[in-house]
Amino acid sequence: MNLQVVGANLVVSIKSFYRDKTVVFFRIAFPVILILVFGTIFMERDNEIFDLYVQDLDQTESSAQIVKAIGLSGRFKITHVSPDVNAAQYAKDNKRNLVLVIPKGSEASLMHRMGLNDPDTFVSLTQIYDPSSFGVSTKIQVLHMVLAGINQKMSGKPPFIKTAEISILTKKYRFIEFFVPGIIAMAVMTASLYGSVNVNAELRQKGVIRKLSTTPITRTDWILSNVLYQFILAVISTIVMLLVSYSVFKVSLEINAWMLVFVALDVFAFVGLGMILTSVAKEAESAAAAADALMFPMMFLSGTFFPVEMMPEFLQTFAKVLPLYYVNEGLRASMVSVDHMAALRYAAAIGVFAAVVFILGMRITSLSEEVT
Amino acid sequence: MSKETEYAIEVERLTKRYGELPAVNDISFTVRKGEVFAFLGVNGAGKTTTVEIIETIRTPTSGKVSLLEMDATKRKRDIVPRIGVLPQGFNSFDRITVRETIQYYSRLFSCRNSDIDGLIELVDLKEKAKVQFKDLSGGLKQRLGIAVALVNDPEVVFLDEPTTGLDPRSRREVWEVLLGLKNKGKTVFLTTHYMEEAELLADRVAIIAKGKIIAMDSPAKLIEDNANYMILTLQSVEESASGIIRKIGFEPVHDTHRNIKVRLEHTDDVQKILHAIKDGGASFLGLDVRKPNLEEVFLKLTGETLQENPAGERGAG
Numbered sequence: 001m002n003l004q005v006v007g008a009n010l011v012v013s014i015k016s017f018y019r020d021k022t023v024v025f026f027r028i029a030f031p032v033i034l035i036l037v038f039g040t041i042f043m044e045r046d047n048e049i050f051d052l053y054v055q056d057l058d059q060t061e062s063s064a065q066i067v068k069a070i071g072l073s074g075r076f077k078i079t080h081v082s083p084d085v086n087a088a089q090y091a092k093d094n095k096r097n098l099v100l101v102i103p104k105g106s107e108a109s110l111m112h113r114m115g116l117n118d119p120d121t122f123v124s125l126t127q128i129y130d131p132s133s134f135g136v137s138t139k140i141q142v143l144h145m146v147l148a149g150i151n152q153k154m155s156g157k158p159p160f161i162k163t164a165e166i167s168i169l170t171k172k173y174r175f176i177e178f179f180v181p182g183i184i185a186m187a188v189m190t191a192s193l194y195g196s197v198n199v200n201a202e203l204r205q206k207g208v209i210r211k212l213s214t215t216p217i218t219r220t221d222w223i224l225s226n227v228l229y230q231f232i233l234a235v236i237s238t239i240v241m242l243l244v245s246y247s248v249f250k251v252s253l254e255i256n257a258w259m260l261v262f263v264a265l266d267v268f269a270f271v272g273l274g275m276i277l278t279s280v281a282k283e284a285e286s287a288a289a290a291a292d293a294l295m296f297p298m299m300f301l302s303g304t305f306f307p308v309e310m311m312p313e314f315l316q317t318f319a320k321v322l323p324l325y326y327v328n329e330g331l332r333a334s335m336v337s338v339d340h341m342a343a344l345r346y347a348a349a350i351g352v353f354a355a356v357v358f359i360l361g362m363r364i365t366s367l368s369e370e371v372t
Numbered sequence: 373m374s375k376e377t378e379y380a381i382e383v384e385r386l387t388k389r390y391g392e393l394p395a396v397n398d399i400s401f402t403v404r405k406g407e408v409f410a411f412l413g414v415n416g417a418g419k420t421t422t423v424e425i426i427e428t429i430r431t432p433t434s435g436k437v438s439l440l441e442m443d444a445t446k447r448k449r450d451i452v453p454r455i456g457v458l459p460q461g462f463n464s465f466d467r468i469t470v471r472e473t474i475q476y477y478s479r480l481f482s483c484r485n486s487d488i489d490g491l492i493e494l495v496d497l498k499e500k501a502k503v504q505f506k507d508l509s510g511g512l513k514q515r516l517g518i519a520v521a522l523v524n525d526p527e528v529v530f531l532d533e534p535t536t537g538l539d540p541r542s543r544r545e546v547w548e549v550l551l552g553l554k555n556k557g558k559t560v561f562l563t564t565h566y567m568e569e570a571e572l573l574a575d576r577v578a579i580i581a582k583g584k585i586i587a588m589d590s591p592a593k594l595i596e597d598n599a600n601y602m603i604l605t606l607q608s609v610e611e612s613a614s615g616i617i618r619k620i621g622f623e624p625v626h627d628t629h630r631n632i633k634v635r636l637e638h639t640d641d642v643q644k645i646l647h648a649i650k651d652g653g654a655s656f657l658g659l660d661v662r663k664p665n666l667e668e669v670f671l672k673l674t675g676e677t678l679q680e681n682p683a684g685e686r687g688a689g
Binding site: 002004005008011012015016019020074090206207208210211212214215216217 | 418427428429449451454457459460461462463464465466467468472475476477479480481482504520
């Protein structure tokens with residue numbers, strides 16, 4: 001290994017990087033934009049107040065009290081719908097995903113139940129909803145919880161079953177704290193895989209590798225300088241993502257040595273995978289297409305954007321064979337739950353994968369035209 | 373012992389097959405130190421394959437290749453620091469400037485004392501020293517490639533199709549640089565399909581066709597041995613002249629500009645043809661009598677014409 005050669009290669013790679021604004025955007029700015037956009041969306045959802053359209057056909061003191069009680073739950077912003085319109089048509093015409101209809105005779109039913117102490121008398125509120133609307137089922141669930149609470153209060157008896165919450169984490173965490181480690185893992189994976197494919201396939205196609213094969217640079221010098229370059233950029237990109245997350249969302253994430261370990265393993269694993277892809281698919285375009293085919297399922301199935309527990313069981317099993325899953329979970333174990341033993345387990349899993357693909361990638365990568 | 377010091381390159385019975393296809397078929401030649409040696413052939417003749425084997429990029433199927441008295445198949449590490457290579461269609465890192473590119477290659481060769489400014493001046497790129505590679509024209513890229521090939525002050529320089537795809541002006545600019553190398557006494561191995569280039573630059577030329585060397589000597593000797601005749605060219609000739617010339621026993625050949633070419637064995641034949649045309653009442657605008665050039669020798673030996681590759685296209689010669 002010749003450090004002067006490694007250094008020369010590193011300098012060329014870094015200069016090529018900062019002189020290409022598109023690469024700088026996708027490498028540094030794009031992950032930050034993802035954090036800003038998704039962070040903003042999901043910060044809103046953490047404390048979401050739903051819009052609820054209510055049509056009161058009874059127009060009595062009791063029905064007004066029901067509407068008021070729903071509003072007091074703090075989960076709904078209530079808009080009144082005129083009793084003169086057809087509620088279903090109103091929902092359709094105005095794209096309202098949920099309209100709650102309080103029927104005529106509600107107060108009479110309530111009086112009957114309370115006056116005659118008849119527990120079989122009830123009032124049925126109609127929910128007119130759009131099943132194609134994203135999030136309407138959550139809104140209906142919240143409404144049911146609120147109505148259950150109102151029913152409980154109206155009964156005049158304290159509830160028998162109460163709940164108490166004990167978090168396994170020391171602080172209260174929000175979606176953004178889950179999201180940022182996932183984006184770090186994904187951004188490092190994308191850049192390492194594409195970087196490796198570009199360096200090895202594009203330069204080969206352009207004939208630069210052929211020229212380099214007539215110089216004293218060795219395969220080890222070449223690969224080492226590329227890994228170092230990817231690692232430096234991964235660290236810079238991670239720092240920028242964290243700075244934005246701390247300053248904009250005031251995230252509560254632990255920074256420790258594990259983070260660097262997982263970033264390094266992420267780089268090694270995906271640079272190695274990139275070297276293998278490039279050797280299998282000689283053309284730059286087909287290598288990039290193969291990288292896409294590997295990356296997209298990994299992004300969505302390995303818990304980058306949402307927890308794998310939300311997926312069906314067979315997909316959860318599949319997620320556990322994806323290397324990015326271990327980087328995601330490892331980063332969360334070190335940055336969110338600060339569970340060092342869990343971080344160690346995930347580091348061991350991704351470490352073994354990184355070692356295997358990197359050694360394999362090194363063995364089949366060659367600067368020669370013939371030996372690949 | 374004298375042989376060891378005389379030759380920079382020795383190739384003996386070299387063969388390279390891709391599957392059943394022989395790209396290079398049992399060729400042997402030597403290149404003397406300080407000599408400019410040109411490999412001349414059409415695309416696909418085996419030029420690039422041969423040069424890449426000598427440069428240690430490819431391995432031969434059989435045969436022996438010795439470069440600077442070292443086995444090219446076994447001593448790549450020792451050979452590479454002593455040679456300079458301009459590959460076909462030289463390319464480099466897009467966003468690195470001319471000066472930085474030369475510096476980069478200089479570091480790869482661990483040359484602390486490379487004269488970067490001298491190399492930039494040698495290839496006349498002083499004004500473009502801060503221009504990024506992607507913004508250079510084809511000719512400037514090739515000139516930079518030559519500077520890069522010289523960064524380690526090599527004993528042998530390989531130039532694979534150095535002017536392919538360049539416009540005539542850029543080509544002449546590159547030739548100027550190559551003539552400078554020749555005057556410096558560098559051993560240069562040149563592959564080309566431009567006759568003019570080989571004739572201008574090379575001390576010796578090997579003509580290669582279908583993987584075989586079919587002739588090898590100095591350009592002048594090749595012409596003398598293979599073209600002991602003259603060519604009379606009559607410019608803008610009337611149609612009837614062909615018949616007149618044919619009648620007195622010569623075989624006229626028309627080109628696309630209403631010119632007629634006639635192959636002559638003796639100088640007296642010129643007078644004979646001119647008199648016949650005058651007597652026949654035909655006319656022409658001008659005439660030219662000359663010895664054949666390397667292109668005509670090539671044509672005669674190979675039956676193939678040398679054609680330009682589309683700009684930028686690469687092919688394993």
